[in-house]
Amino acid sequence: MPTATLTVRDGLVAPWAEWERRYTTGRRLLEAGTYALTEGAIAAGCRVFAGYPITPATDIAEYMSRRLPQVGGYYMQCEDELAGMHTCAGASLGGLKAMTATSGPGYTLMHDAYGWALTNEIPMVVVDAMRVGPISGITGAPGQGEFYVARYCTHGGNFETIVLSPSSVQEAFWLTIDAFNLAERFRTPVTILTDQVVSDMWEDLFIPADYDGLDFVVPRKSNLMMPFFPVGSAALDVPPNIIGRGTGVCVSAYTHTEEGYDIEEMEAQWAQSYRLVNKIRFHRAELTRYETVGMEDAEVVAVAYGANARTVKTAVLEARRRGLRAGFVRPITLWPFLDDLFERDCHYVVCELNYDGQLVREVMRAAPDKRKVHFMGKSAELHTVAEVTTALQGVSGSGRIPELPYIWTEVR
Amino acid sequence: MNKLAQKYLRPSQIPTKACHGCGIGMIENWLLQAIDELGLKQDDVVFGTGIGCVGRQTFATWGGDNFGATHGRAVAVATGLKLAQPDKKFLIVVGDGDAASIGTSHLIHAARRNLGVTVICEDNMGYESTGGQFSPTTPAGYVTNSSPYGMVEPPFDPCDVVQAAGATFVAETTATQWHQTVKIVKKALQNDGFSFVHVRFPCNENFGAYALGTRDTLKNLEWIYEHTQGRKADGSETDFTWETGIKHDASNSRPEFSRLLRDLGERVRARMAAGDGQGAH
Amino acid sequence: MALFKTEKKAPRGPAGKWDVVVSEEMCKACGFCLHICPTDVFGWRKVTNRLGWFPIYTAHEEHCVGCMLCYQICPDFCIDVAPRAGGMN
Numbered sequence: 001m002p003t004a005t006l007t008v009r010d011g012l013v014a015p016w017a018e019w020e021r022r023y024t025t026g027r028r029l030l031e032a033g034t035y036a037l038t039e040g041a042i043a044a045g046c047r048v049f050a051g052y053p054i055t056p057a058t059d060i061a062e063y064m065s066r067r068l069p070q071v072g073g074y075y076m077q078c079e080d081e082l083a084g085m086h087t088c089a090g091a092s093l094g095g096l097k098a099m100t101a102t103s104g105p106g107y108t109l110m111h112d113a114y115g116w117a118l119t120n121e122i123p124m125v126v127v128d129a130m131r132v133g134p135i136s137g138i139t140g141a142p143g144q145g146e147f148y149v150a151r152y153c154t155h156g157g158n159f160e161t162i163v164l165s166p167s168s169v170q171e172a173f174w175l176t177i178d179a180f181n182l183a184e185r186f187r188t189p190v191t192i193l194t195d196q197v198v199s200d201m202w203e204d205l206f207i208p209a210d211y212d213g214l215d216f217v218v219p220r221k222s223n224l225m226m227p228f229f230p231v232g233s234a235a236l237d238v239p240p241n242i243i244g245r246g247t248g249v250c251v252s253a254y255t256h257t258e259e260g261y262d263i264e265e266m267e268a269q270w271a272q273s274y275r276l277v278n279k280i281r282f283h284r285a286e287l288t289r290y291e292t293v294g295m296e297d298a299e300v301v302a303v304a305y306g307a308n309a310r311t312v313k314t315a316v317l318e319a320r321r322r323g324l325r326a327g328f329v330r331p332i333t334l335w336p337f338l339d340d341l342f343e344r345d346c347h348y349v350v351c352e353l354n355y356d357g358q359l360v361r362e363v364m365r366a367a368p369d370k371r372k373v374h375f376m377g378k379s380a381e382l383h384t385v386a387e388v389t390t391a392l393q394g395v396s397g398s399g400r401i402p403e404l405p406y407i408w409t410e411v412r
Numbered sequence: 413m414n415k416l417a418q419k420y421l422r423p424s425q426i427p428t429k430a431c432h433g434c435g436i437g438m439i440e441n442w443l444l445q446a447i448d449e450l451g452l453k454q455d456d457v458v459f460g461t462g463i464g465c466v467g468r469q470t471f472a473t474w475g476g477d478n479f480g481a482t483h484g485r486a487v488a489v490a491t492g493l494k495l496a497q498p499d500k501k502f503l504i505v506v507g508d509g510d511a512a513s514i515g516t517s518h519l520i521h522a523a524r525r526n527l528g529v530t531v532i533c534e535d536n537m538g539y540e541s542t543g544g545q546f547s548p549t550t551p552a553g554y555v556t557n558s559s560p561y562g563m564v565e566p567p568f569d570p571c572d573v574v575q576a577a578g579a580t581f582v583a584e585t586t587a588t589q590w591h592q593t594v595k596i597v598k599k600a601l602q603n604d605g606f607s608f609v610h611v612r613f614p615c616n617e618n619f620g621a622y623a624l625g626t627r628d629t630l631k632n633l634e635w636i637y638e639h640t641q642g643r644k645a646d647g648s649e650t651d652f653t654w655e656t657g658i659k660h661d662a663s664n665s666r667p668e669f670s671r672l673l674r675d676l677g678e679r680v681r682a683r684m685a686a687g688d689g690q691g692a693h
Numbered sequence: 694m695a696l697f698k699t700e701k702k703a704p705r706g707p708a709g710k711w712d713v714v715v716s717e718e719m720c721k722a723c724g725f726c727l728h729i730c731p732t733d734v735f736g737w738r739k740v741t742n743r744l745g746w747f748p749i750y751t752a753h754e755e756h757c758v759g760c761m762l763c764y765q766i767c768p769d770f771c772i773d774v775a776p777r778a779g780g781m782n
Contacts, residue, residue: 261472
């Protein structure tokens with residue numbers, strides 16, 4: 001049941017393109033990305049936040065501690081990130097939508113709980129505000145080092161993950177609602193991979209007046225009967241299981257049967273893997289979110305996500321103004337990776353905030369000719385418009401990125 | 413299957429995967445007696461476990477809702493569940509690895525918050541499902557598979573830790589004290605706050621075999637009994653004694669954690685309704 | 694189980710008024726019941742059950758005094774002791 005191939009079109013392809021048109025009454029604010037993430041969660045019906053303070057995600061915790069008691073929710077500051085995400089998973093299992101927020105060092109601690117929530121198909125949202133690393137690195141500088149970590153956020157394989165990445169404060173608001181919707185529909189934890197710039201940046205933000213009137217929010221439903229785990233099926237929109245309603249559901253860390261009993265048989269493992277992988281793979285069309293510019297005639301396409309997509313997009317527009325046939329691709333859904341965006345046979349310049357090259361490897365895999373995929377890595381600060389324009393011109397002219405200070409181009 | 417097991421457990425999951433002579437089933441039988449004497453139904457209790465012998469052998473045996481968390485995190489998951497389902501009784505049955513080693517931080521912070529769950533730490537004095545390594549509750553000097561020359565680390569008593577952290581009910585028993593255990597678990601379940609019950613039980617396949625030198629189920633249970641009483645059959649004193657009984661009982665003396673959070677929300681919303689500026693943000 | 698057996702006292706009723714049921718297919722043959730019983734109610738089977746153990750069975754139900762020690766100590770939920778219908782008066 002593979003999905004039809006995508007026809008790439010210019011502009012923003014995301015559900016909130018339509019939401020923005022329909023909801024126009026509300027407040028216009030100057031606010032931070034962390035505020036938008038918080039309000040998006042509240043608007044989506046999040047009623048539990050459990051986390052541990054960490055720069056640059058701390059502000060989400062602070063906003064949540066103020067907002068959640070106002071709307072009948074619970075804010076918890078846990079002893080560590082492990083407890084934070086497990087508490088969120090527990091709350092979601094009890095019937096409340098839940099979210100946690102952290103940065104790289106806390107995100108690695110959450111893998112334990114992430115795997116537990118993923119195996120047991122517990123909907124929840126994790127925000128990872130990436131900073132430069134490894135480990136603590138520089139707490140106040142942006143990074144994009146968790147591209148693969150977010151995909152393989154737990155051990156053992158046999159699963160697919162959903163990862164979204166906003167690049168503006170306004171988008172962070174809509175995208176958070178979308179993340180909660182996807183979590184409910186796919187019964188899986190959804191990661192929002194933001195970064196220090198998008199989280200801490202202040203921008204104009206539109207917030208709809210009445211959260212209750214948002215008809216696109218997927219409400220929490222409860223699965224009250226067998227099968228609790230439709231192993232061997234890729235069905236979407238199965239209501240999540242609830243503990244505390246006397247359904248007799250069993251939820252565990254082990255490979256499970258339909259009832260949730262632990263089992264040590266290969267057939268059960270195959271059936272569980274089929275569900276965890278294919279419920280996302282078969283419904284990739286539901287997960288397509290991206291933004292493109294100039295893809296109809298592009299010879300060289302700049303690829304970026306998150307904060308630096310903003311400067312990269314400006315550079316592409318500047319390059320086009322100078323007569324270059326440049327294009328721009330910003331995947332918003334990072335995982336499952338949107339291979340179809342890179343079907344065009346042209347040069348790709350992948351700009352990301354790390355020196356090791358992560359997104360570029362996936363683009364190399366997806367693009368028709370990997371020799372035409374170029375890496376433009378920068379660490380701890382955004383690409384400048386001048387740098388990207390120079391690189392686009394270089395690739396367009398000589399087929400390679402000219403030498404630029406503090407830019408790494410080697411992947412292998 | 414006895415009548416209580418028929419009433420409360422899942423017939424498809426009994427007999428459990430426990431080795432012969434393992435004390436986990438005994439203790440679960442006593443938990444059922446306590447639950448039955450309190451008049452609780454299957455739907456009133458959520459049964460949580462961790463990983464290891466105790467997690468694996470008790471998971472999904474309870475007839476109501478079950479969860480088996482990752483290693484040590486049962487209390488953390490229960491924290492979230494308690495927020496969502498404050499009216500349920502949470503019976504968290506974990507091993508000594510879960511409670512005293514990998515999950516100690518969750519345990520002591522749940523005790524500090526006075527979270528309304530009852531944690532039963534079933535302690536077989538080692539990591540027996542992985543083949544018999546020592547744990548933080550293995551008595552000093554005893555031989556295990558990872559302390560072949562005798563355990564050099566001193567053990568600690570998890571009861572002292574949770575009591576210091578603020579638990580409102582703390583008790584210790586062993587697998588030879590059924591009436592006391594039933595009585596204690598009843599009290600623990602009646603406490604609307606954090607209750608901790610530490611129960612030691614015999615392991616024949618690993619702790620018995622390596623530390624005590626025998627897989628004889630009867631000798632291993634006798635060893636537990638001797639160390640509960642402090643003397644051996646020949647009248648001599650044992651090398652150490654476990655002090656059993658209720659160690660700290662301040663039941664219902666502090667507000668329960670999820671109630672605190674609910675009350676906070678109600679205060680905030682009342683202030684908003686009264687026009688306090690807190691609401692507008 | 695010398696010390697354990699001699700020290701564990703439980704209330705006893707008159708003998709012969711109790712039903713002792715052992716779920717033999719669930720028994721893992723730890724032998725706790727057989728050794729703690731003060732009146733030698735139990736015995737070993739000579740054939741294995743489906744778990745592969747030689748299970749305990751009720752050999753002398755008429756000896757039972759209803760002390761419930763076996764019920765309390767059985768780790769596999771196998772034993773049920775109940776007053777015989779009409780037997781307690």
